[in-house]
Amino acid sequence: MPGEKGEIKVSYDTKRVGGFSKSITITSNAKNAVKVIKIKGFVNKEISLEKEKSILSDN
Numbered sequence: 001m002p003g004e005k006g007e008i009k010v011s012y013d014t015k016r017v018g019g020f021s022k023s024i025t026i027t028s029n030a031k032n033a034v035k036v037i038k039i040k041g042f043v044n045k046e047i048s049l050e051k052e053k054s055i056l057s058d059n
Helices: 049-056
Strands: 018-027 034-043
Touching: none
Parallel strands: none
Antiparallel strands: 018 034
C-alpha cells in the first residue's frame, strides 16, 4: 500500500576476510521503480574461542 514501510535484510559471506563493497538493486512498483543502495564493510580474521582461551590460560 502507498506510504507503507518495509525491511530488506542482506548478508555477506563472512568467511571471506577483508574489505567488501556491494550494490543491491531494489525494484518495485513505486514512482521511482528502481533504487540501488550500496553497502561496504570489513571482515576481520576469525579467532577460535578455544585458541583464545588457551592463550589467556596458565594451563
